[in-house]
Amino acid sequence: MSTKFIYDNFLLENKFAEELYHNYAKQQPIIDYHNHLPPQQIADDTIFSNITNVWINGDHYKWRAMRTLGVNEEFITGGASDEDKFKNWAKTVPYTMRNPLYHWTHLELARYFDIHELLNENSAERIYQETKEKLNTNAYSCQNLLHKVNVEVVCTTEDPIDNLEHHQKIAKSNLSIKVSTAFRPDKAIYINNEGYNSYIDLLENAADISINSYQDLCDALKSRIEFFDKNGCKLCDHGLDQIYFENFTENEVNLIFKKKRNNQEVSNKEALKFQSAILLFLSETYHEFEWVQQFHLGALRNNNERMLRVLGPDTGWDSIGDYSQAQKLSKFLNTLDSKDKLTKTILYNLNPADNEVMATMIGNFNDGSIKGKVQYGSGWWFLDQKDGMTKQINALSNMGLISCFIGMLTDSRSFLSFPRHEYFRRVLCNLLGDEIKRGELPNDMEWIGKMVSDISYNNAKEYFKF
Template sequence: MKKAFMDQDFMLSNDTAKTLYHDYAEQMPIIDYHCHINPAEIAKDRTFDTITQVWLGGDHYKWRTIRANGVPEDQITGADSSDREKFQMWANTLPKLIGNPLYHWTHLELQRYFDVHFPLNGENAEEIWTRCNQALRSGLSVRKMITRANVKVICTTDDPIDSLEYHQEIASDPTFPVAVYPAFRPDRAVNIGKSDFSDYLEKLAEKSKISTRSFDGVCHALSARLDFFQELGCRVSDHGLDAVVYRPASREEVEAIYQKRIGGAGLTTEEIEAYQTALLLFLGKEYAKRGIVMQLHYGAARNCNDRYYKTLGPDTGFDSIAPGHCADGLAPFLNALDSDRALPKTIVYSLNPNDNDMISTIIGCFQGPETAGKLQLGCPWWFNDHEYGMRKQLTDLANGGVLGNFVGMLTDSRSFLSYTRHEYFRRILCDVIGRWVEDGKYPDDLPALGAMVQDICYYNALRYFGF
């Protein structure tokens, strides 16, 4: 029997899945423990004039697909094209995206926020444009988007030198029931090979009021900023790494490398890796001491197109999955922290889904009694957060670990409408588990299954991060 388009049982292919989703998963709150939304827009409760501002302003996922449809760049990101023109380019592209998660995400957002239950295309773009804009102008603000999605906790992504003034403003507002915490993202302090490294360390010194003229000074300055982040509820850090490396060096060797760099000299790959190893080990120990979760994201090849990078800059849709894996670095890095009894709770994400089994087996070597699922295989990330990627990650995690301890999905998004990605994940989760039950691979015990689903959707993250 042919199913209706994205109806209430969307992605739910068996009776057990339908029961698990509708009776257990659907109403669970959301903890979005990693995203890139702007806390200032929450503090000020930003409103939008057009759906283009919400959907296409900074969304490199959509930009990539519109480019692939042969649309000129000025009609995608150009300042001279109107919001209506850019929306039309998206509407023209969307019907071709069969099998692409953007097709599903777009229509989930239309359904949940704008009560539009039919497909968007080039012909009906004007009607949907008008309906969405009317809803936005009638009070569908940032805060209402968040509360409508039943979000309870948001962790933004923040540089150690950020003032966190908007987190303070949100925390002091009793009218907003959602906790918004900063996440510590010290990539610019780690990336010693980047051209702006010395300038950044000066800003870190100014913000922390601690000299960064030595490696020890950098460590002390970052520790001081961690203190400040923790005062505002920080429970999680994040590292966007090209690769997880491990090249141990003495403190004297690291200091010499640091002095060489701030003196203006270039560094070898080995020197860069030695510095990064030392700083990440220091930070890992700080996280363990403070109960902060460490997230390691790696495997992205960024800014692959030089021509567009020069004109549009980073994070505009010209990144890809990097080749290679990090087993040689990840295992000894975790082992070094564990040997010092200083391994924090850690989530490891690779952009290359072929790394799932490798990560699962490595983190299985370092689990401990402190926390169920102390080390986690991260959820499908970026180029993997589609139906196949989610099913693969859930299956890989179940094969090599303990699925019942998984801390669930996140948005990794800059859009306030993207909380429907949690719904997408939850539907797939229930379908995967439901199929195993209906195939006789797990007992048909709905109370136990429902509790497991609710744990993965919400309670595991609540406990793991300590919210």
């Protein structure tokens, strides 16, 4: 075995796993169909001044670990120098053993910088300086970081009010990597969120439509969908605690929306009716435009109100929620399907207790019209680690067809996160290799290798038609 921690056969425990990974998975391009990368940095081909800027800033996975170790916020999101922030992360890394951060950290150092030294307090200064020297060259520009790991498609996530200027700039450039976007209209759905009316005012300006009624809102959102579609968008995404499905009438929903626009209180029951209506409208519109819709379900967000006030959302204060998912999700999908308006759909759960719920739910609406039309998405957020990936793969295998699965995504804000695809592929190949070794699968490398290639790349290529 190599003395390197990240060596050629990392996570691959037998010769079958090794053959599957090296011959069928390793060289496949990456289609990263959901992430939160800033498109401006791609458009501008940003050169990062140091590793903190590209690796630690914005990464709430790392922030949570540092806070747990007792690192002061000054060295996480505060005013400390970039070098001091990196050194505090380096001090934290040895304590992350058995957390996926330990694996990801060393995979990313190896793949982008050819650094195989373990990151800790003793190596921090050397690694900071070596990565800084490399990052300050054109070879490590934003676009070249994507090229280094064989990225073919990147799909960022934008709000309906976004003018997509950075995507337009990228489209006119010579970049060989396909960069698209996904439409994320959550702020238009959550009617009782603070600042809802202010957001609708921004949507009015973006759509150039006065929004005084529920129909106006629908017209404005459809106008933005048309705009996104003209700019190459073929996906949407929703981050919801659960799918909403309450009975409603158009008149009820219109009155609820007008109450809100008049700054009157909307009850929880009224909010659920409104959210149900707008979600169905959006999904029917996605079908009209032949988009893929994604639903990320089950996060309990912004638990720490004190830190939310200080730092804002998406800064590391979210956790797994225990919402009821099955019944309303079924009714929602069934309503769309009964109208023949169910578009390609990907379901992601954050609570692992819902794995089998999602794995069986997709089978209810895979109607033979499209291969893998309704997908059970990869392990997400707290579940995008070895154990979470394995459990998702097993649930889908046991209750569906893993061979139709469209594989991994990063869901990340960092340009150094793409080795997560490699991590997923190694986990997949080791799982299959182990079953070949035990005789649970045949030693048919041609067929199982094809399945690995399909899950790693080909299925997503066919599904999204980028």
